[in-house]
Amino acid sequence: MTVTVGILYPGYSAEDDYPRLEGQLGGGVRLPLVHTLMREDAHRVDALLDVGGEDVLADGAAALAGHAPDAVVWACTSGSFVFGWEGAHTQVEKLAAAAGVPASSTSFAFVRAARALGVSRVAVAATYPADVAERFVEFLGRAGIRALTLTSRGIVTAAEVGTLGEDDVLDFVAANDHVDAEAVLVPDTALHTASLLDRLDERLGKPVLTANQVSVWEGLRLAGRTATAGLGALSRPQPVTE
Structure with a gap:
């Protein structure tokens, strides 16, 4: 059975890691990727708060819907942890609601x-x-x-x-x-x-x-799949303690 993990990725920089990781996983996993809006490419707090905004992620979730993902990951570390612990939780809760499937972010990954x-x-x-x-x-x-x-x-x-x-x-x-x-x-x-x-x-x-490694691993975890190859040390993970 194929598992589909939808990836929301801000802008353009290392998005080609995801098809590479899909190949390294050895089959049975799809990682469709949607580029989310990045109004300004800057590792600066105000710009990052905009990059990870609720409207931006909701639009991304809508664009992923056609791929029927089993889980969705906001693949942006700084655009999630910059909201703080509680804010990052709220961010993924709203993303899950918009996507209609379990969701997470790279920070939690x-x-x-x-x-x-x-x-x-x-x-x-x-x-x-x-x-x-x-x-x-x-x-x-x-x-x-x-x-x-x-x-x-x-x-x-x-x-x-x-x-x-x-x-x-x-x-x-x-x-x-x-x-x-x-x-x-x-x-x-x-x-x-x-x-x-x-x-x-x-x-x-x-x-x-x-970051891209843990993002994929987290998406697979949410979808109930364990990687046995292709994710380095995370190809042999132990059970997660929440």
Whole structure:
């Protein structure tokens, strides 16, 4: 039986990770993607609040309806955690109501993926400006996940993040690990990581969770499907503790 996870993706940067991940999953999964409205490409709080606005996501859900998704994921980390813990919950509740199926966001996907792996101490390697990256750390803290270190690359636009090459991504993540971290979290769905999941885990010797990876895993979880390949450490997840 094929499972369909609808992806709502802001703008254009690393959306090609999703067909790649669909292929890596080995069949039985569809990941139709709708580009949601991005009035301004900026990792800045006001712009991100607009990117993740209720009207924008409702329009995206309507555009996905023809694909008959079993679940929908708002594939934008900063456009979800910037609303805060309660606001991000409200955001996905309204998205689920608009889509008529279970829904989540990348921010919650990071939390649930970390819990599935039994991880509570992490390093965060973020491409965002520092003030935005700090909000992600605060969001994780609400879930009992402690960031031992936070690195901010300071890139303002998703478009620029999407141009980073594989070697650059590998080196950036490896340089910003922490010896006591149980995993490294790499937020930003604008970053290409689908082809690097196993290499990242091998290079750091621990799980590396990236935004597009956890987004797909979360959608599959909502749809009742477990990945057995193609999602790095999350191909062998443990039960999630809510």
